[in-house]
Amino acid sequence: MLPNEAQSRIAALRSELARHDERYYREAKPEISDFDYDGLKKELADLEARFPELAAAESPTQRVGDDRSEGFVRVKHRLAMTTLDNTYDETELREFHARLVKAMGTENLAYSVEPKIDGVAVSLTFEKGKLTRAVTRGDGEEGDDVTANVRTIRDLPRALKPAEDLIAPSLPDVIEIRGEIFLRDEEFRRINQLQEETGEALYANPRNLAAGTLKQLDSKLVATRRLEIVLYGLGACEPAPTGFGGRGRDDLRVVLGQSGPHGGGPSLGGFDSQSSFQAQLRAWGLPVVEKFWSVCGIDAVWAAIKELDSMRRGFAYATDGAVVKLDLFSQQLVVGYRGAGQAARKLSPRWACAYKFAPDRAETRINAISLQVGRTGAVTPVAELEPVLLAGTTVKRATLHNADEIARKDVRVGDTVLVEKAGEIIPAVIEVVLVKRTLECVPYVFPTKCPVCATTLVREEGGVKWMCPNPECPEKVRRKIEHFASKASLDIDGLGEEVVDLLLTRGLIKTIPDIFRLKVGDLLPLKKSGEVWATNLVNGIAARRTADLWRVIHGLGIPQVGAASAKDLARRFRSLDALATASLNDLVQIEGFGEKTAEAVRTWFNQPVNRALVEELHSAGVVPMPPVEAAAGAVLAGKTVVLTGTLPTLSREEATALIEAAGGKVSGSVSRKTHYVLAGEEAGSKLEKAKTLGVPVLDEAAFKELLG
Ligand code: IVH
Numbered sequence: 077m078l079p080n081e082a083q084s085r086i087a088a089l090r091s092e093l094a095r096h097d098e099r100y101y102r103e104a105k106p107e108i109s110d111f112d113y114d115g116l117k118k119e120l121a122d123l124e125a126r127f128p129e130l131a132a133a134e135s136p137t138q139r140v141g142d143d144r145s146e147g148f149v150r151v152k153h154r155l156a157m158t159t160l161d162n163t164y165d166e167t168e169l170r171e172f173h174a175r176l177v178k179a180m181g182t183e184n185l186a187y188s189v190e191p192k193i194d195g196v197a198v199s200l201t202f203e204k205g206k207l208t209r210a211v212t213r214g215d216g217e218e219g220d221d222v223t224a225n226v227r228t229i230r231d232l233p234r235a236l237k238p239a240e241d242l243i244a245p246s247l248p249d250v251i252e253i254r255g256e257i258f259l260r261d262e263e264f265r266r267i268n269q270l271q272e273e274t275g276e277a278l279y280a281n282p283r284n285l286a287a288g289t290l291k292q293l294d295s296k297l298v299a300t301r302r303l304e305i306v307l308y309g310l311g312a313c314e315p316a317p318t319g320f321g322g323r324g325r326d327d328l329r330v331v332l333g334q335s336g337p338h339g340g341g342p343s344l345g346g347f348d349s350q351s352s353f354q355a356q357l358r359a360w361g362l363p364v365v366e367k368f369w370s371v372c373g374i375d376a377v378w379a380a381i382k383e384l385d386s387m388r389r390g391f392a393y394a395t396d397g398a399v400v401k402l403d404l405f406s407q408q409l410v411v412g413y414r415g416a417g418q419a420a421r422k423l424s425p426r427w428a429c430a431y432k433f434a435p436d437r438a439e440t441r442i443n444a445i446s447l448q449v450g451r452t453g454a455v456t457p458v459a460e461l462e463p464v465l466l467a468g469t470t471v472k473r474a475t476l477h478n479a480d481e482i483a484r485k486d487v488r489v490g491d492t493v494l495v496e497k498a499g500e501i502i503p504a505v506i507e508v509v510l511v512k513r514t515l516e517c518v519p520y521v522f523p524t525k526c527p528v529c530a531t532t533l534v535r536e537e538g539g540v541k542w543m544c545p546n547p548e549c550p551e552k553v554r555r556k557i558e559h560f561a562s563k564a565s566l567d568i569d570g571l572g573e574e575v576v577d578l579l580l581t582r583g584l585i586k587t588i589p590d591i592f593r594l595k596v597g598d599l600l601p602l603k604k605s606g607e608v609w610a611t612n613l614v615n616g617i618a619a620r621r622t623a624d625l626w627r628v629i630h631g632l633g634i635p636q637v638g639a640a641s642a643k644d645l646a647r648r649f650r651s652l653d654a655l656a657t658a659s660l661n662d663l664v665q666i667e668g669f670g671e672k673t674a675e676a677v678r679t680w681f682n683q684p685v686n687r688a689l690v691e692e693l694h695s696a697g698v699v700p701m702p703p704v705e706a707a708a709g710a711v712l713a714g715k716t717v718v719l720t721g722t723l724p725t726l727s728r729e730e731a732t733a734l735i736e737a738a739g740g741k742v743s744g745s746v747s748r749k750t751h752y753v754l755a756g757e758e759a760g761s762k763l764e765k766a767k768t769l770g771v772p773v774l775d776e777a778a779f780k781e782l783l784g
Contacts, residue, residue: 082127089120109496110396111435114162142421143212147293147745148220149761149768153199154252154312155325156420157213158413160430162397166378169400172429173374176402179411179426186404188350189369189380190308191388192397192430195258196287198226199311205236205247212290216421224295224760226257229303237361248344252311253357258393259286263302280502282394293745293762296728306393307362310353319348319405328413328423349403366391370403385433389467397432437496438471439509440464442489445476445520447527451555451633453544455526455533457482459493459505467497474503478540479522488517526551547685553587554580556633560588564639565631566623569616570609578602588631588689591617592696625700628652632689636676643703644669645677650702652690656681704737711782712740715751718766721759723776731779738783746771754779 077085096113144150163169177183199219201209210226212219226232236247259267264282271278279285289301310317312325347353351370358364367387369380381398388395402408408427415423444460457476464471474495476482485507487493492512497503522542525532531546544552554576561571571591579585584598594617599610626646630639637645644666649655655677663674680686717735719728719742726734731754732742746753746765753766753773766773774782 077123077126079127082123086120086123086127089116089123092116093120109435110162110432111164114164114432142215143287143291144214144218144220145291146747147762147765148222148291149764150214150218151209151211151221152218153211153214153216154201154250155328156216156423157197157199157219157254157311158216158328158420158423158425159197159213160399160424160428162430162432164432164434166431169378169381169429169431170374172400173377175426176411180407184372185402185407186349186351186370186372187377188354188401188403189371189377189384190354190399190401191365191367191384191391191393191395192399192432193256193258193306193308193365194283194394194396195256195306196283196290198222198255198257198290198305200226200253200255200307201250202236202248202253203250205238207232207234213421216419216423220291221761221764222290224758225290225292225298225303226305228295228299229257229305231363232305233361237359246344246346248317249314251313253307253362254309254311255305255307256393257286257290257303257305258282259289259301259303260392261394267301295760304392305363306365307357308354308365308399313344315344317344317347317353317405320409325409348405350401350405351403381431388433397430400429400431402427435496436467437494437506438464438466439492439494440471442487442491442493442505445482445487445489447523449526449528449544449549449551449555451552451559452635453546453549453552454536454541455523455544456541457522459487461493461495464495466495466503469497471495471497471503474505476505479542480540482520482522486519488513488520490514490517547683550580557585557588557591559633560631561591566620566627568620570613571616575613587692589692589696589698592621592693592698621698622701623698625650625652625702628693628698628700629655632680632686634677634680636673641669641673647703650705652693652700656687656690710737710739711784712738712751715740716743716749717741717752717754718743718746718750718762719754720762721756723754723756726776734779734783752779752782 093113093116096108096116100113163172173185176185197213199211199213200207201211207227208223209221210223211221214220227234238247259282261282264279264285267285268278279288285301286303289298289303292298310325347356351368354364354368367384369376369383371377371380377400381400384395384398402411408425411426413423414426441462442459443462446458446460448456448458450456457478459474459476461472461474476487485505487505487508490513492509494506494509495503496506523533526544526546526549528551529544529546529549531544531549533542534545535541536543546552557580558573558576560566561568561576568591576585579591579594582602584594584602585591594614596607596610596614599613600606603609624646626639626642629645629652630637630642645655648662648666649658658677658681660674660678663669663677664671666674681690712735717740719731723731735742735754740751743750746762746769748769748771750766750769750771753762753771755763755766755773755775763773765771
């Protein structure tokens with residue numbers, strides 16, 4: 077490769093990595109797997125090694141972005157949080173050992189081998205044994221204060237259990253303990269299911285969901301999700317534990333150019349190594365890793381990693397590798413950190429190494445490619461696989477995304493393919509194993525007609541999807557009715573997917589308005605002694621004739637209109653008829669509505685079938701209820717209020733109702749646009765943010781006075 081080629085490749089890799097960091101850290105929505113990311117990183121590192129003159133100091137050589145986000149108070153770590161490079165390679169792991177052997181002058185090195193938990197890093201501070209702070213990694217030196225959210229973790233004690241035996245002669249004055257926040261797979265699935273029901277975006281994997289949850293501004297919402305934590309690492313500690321000669325990790329402070337060593341002060345007994353620290357964490361009553369290995373020499377390290385690999389699927393948390401640490405603190409102190417003079421997030425300890433397991437892949441055959449038609453008409457191809465065991469579950473289907481993806485990978489029916497599940501729950505087809513292709517495998521031709529109603533498909537405007545344009549396509553109709561009745565929309569009791577299916581196949585309903593014309597007598601033949609069921613269903617439907625207007629708007633399934641936009645539309649137009657005749661101009665005036673959403677609404681109501689649907693809803697007796705209107709000149713008209721902490725008498729719902737009745741809007745995060753913050757007991761970062769931004773803060777009494 078020529079230097080100029082290398083230069084442009086290096087530039088491209090850097091910007092690509094920066095983009096992925098942004099998606100991963102700030103948005104918690106990565107586009108590529110860790111494995112592919114690490115591949116790009118390695119390519120960059122190799123190029124930079126070959127062309128050192130092109131390697132600038134500012135190169136991202138680790139997945140070390142910056143997770144700090146808007147709305148949180150920033151807190152400096154007492155001791156920086158560094159990170160580690162990953163390797164997938166046994167040779168590199170052995171080289172790590174060889175370097176340490178050289179540095180320490182002995183083959184006989186003790187290591188701690190731990191599961192590498194695929195979660196979100198946090199640092200907890202305990203002062204005199206009490207949990208006082210939880211902070212994300214941030215940029216390594218300063219992170220976001222997520223204390224309120226971390227306090228929702230049930231298994232995390234608020235205080236360290238004091239010594240009962242010799243292990244803990246005393247509690248440190250202050251200690252930072254590092255760990256990983258995670259969600260179990262079953263909790264991930266539960267939340268994603270709810271997301272789906274309420275029409276919200278799905279999370280790719282448990283780690284993203286944990287990251288997204290930890291960065292919620294509303295800790296009440298966080299409390300509804302069961303975050304968990306494991307602790308494994310030592311940050312700052314005063315007094316310093318034995319093993320650091322009374323100085324703690326001052327070597328790291330020196331590398332960072334912070335204050336120098338204090339010199340040997342009194343030491344905290346109890347632990348002088350990673351393995352005894354693990355025992356101490358357990359003795360303090362903190363949740364720790366299920367298993368770690370104390371071993372001597374690199375062969376024993378490798379054996380431990382193999383054993384970890386064979387048992388990790390039984391762990392509560394996703395384990396994507398092993399972290400190997402030189403066990404003795406006194407030896408860690410000797411070898412220190414790499415990257416002196418750089419920012420904290422670019423430093424990495426020479427005493428630790430992260431070995432990652434390659435993602436789970438399996439080879440299997442594509443028996444067929446089936447097509448799913450969604451509510452909007454989007455046609456999604458799915459690979460029907462010869463069932464194969466992958467990461468502990470049997471996989472029968474994998475997404476093929478869209479026609480372009482099939483063409484790009486040249487996936488054909490009958491092909492042997494590699495399927496990957498990299499922590500993600502939804503498996504994906506990675507590539508075709510070409511050497512196993514037989515002559516019978518002919519290129520896949522994406523159908524031109526809807527697999528359900530045979531209407532000619534059309535390309536989504538400006539997108540990659542093929543769409544069924546037929547408004548009467550039975551599959552679209554079924555999905556639309558399901559959506560209308562679902563929790564996120566009308567929330568009709570008893571009208572789930574199965575019942576919708578039953579009613580459609582028996583010809584009892586054909587359209588959404590038909591739901592409201594159902595009679596008990598129609599339903600009786602469907603089930604043996606189904607009187608109670610039929611009566612309940614009909615009553616459930618009748619009860620929703622007067623559903624909130626926003627629910628009906630959401631239920632219509634207008635493209636781009638989720639629950640929040642539906643609420644905005646209901647507040648602004650107050651009836652379906654007014655909405656149906658709203659001009660583009662009226663629509664773009666709504667705060668947060670872009671051209672795209674406004675146009676989608678206008679286009680939807682321009683279509684005669686859709687206007688007919690609205691008409692029919694009226695004639696079927698549906699009378700949507702507009703939101704309660706605030707009296708003219710109401711005190712909070714046009715004002716945004718943020719709630720935080722526990723109020724002395726009002727519940728959150730009551731306070732919200734009062735704010736809305738006074739014309740105000742409740743928002744989850746504090747910004748310069750917030751008019752008031754209503755704060756109660758244990759108000760956390762939002763209160764501090766309000767103070768920083770100079771937003772007026774009210775207590776309950778002041779709030780009531782304001783309302784008059
Ligand atoms: S020790 C100096 N131990 O993985 C950093 N890290 O790739 C040493 N992680 O940033 C960290 N499990 O967020 C350590 N048992 C474990 C871990 C672990 C997960 C995370 C951590 C770290 C990254 C390193």
